[in-house]
Structures are given as C-alpha cells and as structure tokens.
Amino acid sequence: MQSSRPAPVSSGIWEKNAVGTLVVHKHGAIRARVRSLLVGEGFVVDEAAGWDVASGYRNSRAPGLLVTAPFLEGVDVLSSLVHRHQWESAAVIVLVPDGLSHLGRLALDRGADDVVLESCISRDLLSHVRAVLRRCVAVRPRALAFGPLDFDSLARAVRVRGTLIALTRLEHDLLELLVRRPGDVFSYREILEHVWGRTDGEGHHATVHEHVRRVRNKLAEEDPEVAGWLRSLRAVGYLFRP
Numbered sequence: 001m002q003s004s005r006p007a008p009v010s011s012g013i014w015e016k017n018a019v020g021t022l023v024v025h026k027h028g029a030i031r032a033r034v035r036s037l038l039v040g041e042g043f044v045v046d047e048a049a050g051w052d053v054a055s056g057y058r059n060s061r062a063p064g065l066l067v068t069a070p071f072l073e074g075v076d077v078l079s080s081l082v083h084r085h086q087w088e089s090a091a092v093i094v095l096v097p098d099g100l101s102h103l104g105r106l107a108l109d110r111g112a113d114d115v116v117l118e119s120c121i122s123r124d125l126l127s128h129v130r131a132v133l134r135r136c137v138a139v140r141p142r143a144l145a146f147g148p149l150d151f152d153s154l155a156r157a158v159r160v161r162g163t164l165i166a167l168t169r170l171e172h173d174l175l176e177l178l179v180r181r182p183g184d185v186f187s188y189r190e191i192l193e194h195v196w197g198r199t200d201g202e203g204h205h206a207t208v209h210e211h212v213r214r215v216r217n218k219l220a221e222e223d224p225e226v227a228g229w230l231r232s233l234r235a236v237g238y239l240f241r242p
Contacts, residue, residue: 023047024068024077025095033121034067034095041126042173044190051077065133066092067125070107078110091132095121144179146242149219149226151179160222170195171215174208178230178240187237212238 021043023034031047038045043065051072068077078092093114094107104115113132116125144151150159156172158165167175173195177186186194188205196207212230220227229242 021045021065021067024049024051024066024072026050026069026072030095030118030121034125037122037125038067038129039193041129042194044186044194064090065129066090067129068092068094070094070096070103070112076110078107078112091135093125093128093132146179146182146229147226148223149179149229149242151176160219160226163222165218165222167215167218171211171218174211175215175230175240178238182240182242185233185237185239191237208238 021038023031023045025031026049035045035047070077092112093116094112095118096104096115098117098119107115114128116128148161153176158167177194188208191208192204216227216230229240231241232238
C-alpha cells in the first residue's frame with residue numbers, strides 16, 4: 001500500500017453500513033471480537049483467517065475498511081496491498097500484539113491509517129474506526145432521490161410522491177440498507193446482521209421476508225412501481241433496483 005492518503009471512498013460517511021468491512025486475522029477469537037463490535041454498530045462484516053483468502057476478496061461492495069494483523073503466515077500484508085486495485089481506497093487499521101509495539105510503528109510507516117493494540121480492541125477499536133473513517137471517507141448526501149421516492153437518512157423520512165411513509169425503525173433500517181447500494185444483492189444473513197444485529201435464530205429468513213413485505217405494501221399504497229423496486233432473489237436475498 002502506498003503511504004500517501006488513499007482516495008476517498010465514494011460510498012459514504014461513517015454510519016450504518018457506510019463501508020464494506022473485512023477483518024483478517026489468524027486468531028478466530030480476535031476476529032469474533034472485532035466482528036461483534038462492528039456488527040453492533042451496523043457494519044456488514046466479512047472475515048478471513050489468512051491473506052491468501054483475503055487477497056481474493058470479491059465482495060460486490062468495494063471494501064472501505066480493512067482490520068488486519070501486520071503479518072499473516074509470514075506475509076507482509078501492507079506490502080501485499082500495493083498492487084491490488086480493490087484496496088486503493090480502503091482505510092487500514094492494524095491490530096498489534098501488546099509485546100510487539102514496534103510493529104505498529106512499522107505498519108504506520110508502510111501506509112496503515114491507524115494501529116490498535118490487541119488488548120485494547122474492546123475498549124478502543126470503535127473510536128479508532130470512527131476517527132479513521134472521518135479522515136479517509138468522503139461525505140455522502142444524507143438524502144437520496146429515485147424518481148418519486150425520496151429518502152432522508154438524517155430525518156429518517158421516506159416519501160413517495162411527497163407523501164410521508166410511516167415506517168417502523170426496523171423497516172426504515174432495512175430500506176436504508178438496500179437503497180444505499182442500488183443493485184447490490186444482500187443475503188438474508190447480511191440483512192439480519194445489519195438490521196437486527198444477529199445472524200442466528202430459527203425462522204430468520206421468514207423475519208426478513210415479512211419486513212420486506214411490509215415495506216413493499218406501505219410503498220405500494222402510494223406507488224406500486226416503487227414497491228416493485230424491492231426485488232427478491234429466491235433463496236439468496238434482496239436488492240433495490242429502480
């Protein structure tokens with residue numbers, strides 16, 4: 001990775017699901033701790049145990065945040081990023097073992113945006129993520145418009161042809177997840193993680209399906225065509241495609 005400031009991610013500011021996130025670490029317990037913190041803040045998180053897997057990352061949403069160890073199975077992660085186009089705009093936070101603080105200085109010299117000690121993940125990681133993404137990620141408009149559909153995330157207001165649509169908190173968060181990334185397919189697991197903050201539980205596909213159905217019905221009261229923009233892929237998930 002080059003040491004100069006990476007180009008801003010075009011997809012958003014630090015907020016729920018603003019950027020795709022990949023956690024790469026050989027220790028499952030550390031990955032689980034980081035994942036739990038980020039999912040709790042609304043991020044959709046992918047993970048990998050080694051750089052051989054991470055380097056082939058092919059998520060449809062370009063990764064905006066990489067949380068990783070400086071070395072994985074002898075591979076210098078930051079040096080491996082240099083020629084990988086999909087990481088050009090990623091903000092990189094490196095996790096460093098407490099007894100190897102010199103690796104933190106090395107990581108910063110090689111282009112990392114921030115360093116967090118592994119013992120401080122639970123206490124400090126989210127603060128570092130917020131700070132890094134404020135510096136590295138371009139601000140996106142709070143409001144989106146798709147023909148007759150107007151979506152204002154800050155006011156939490158959704159209007160169709162000027163009429164305010166009464167959505168519950170979960171319905172609004174579900175719709176926001178989809179409209180922020182038109183054309184991207186979200187699996188049931190990703191939707192459950194982002195909106196409900198969990199991935200387990202029986203009948204979770206039915207839970208997601210029921211909430212999508214409610215949002216569609218409310219939109220359809222004003223414009224059936226807009227309701228049809230919430231599309232399903234059987235046994236896969238949902239997407240928003242105007």
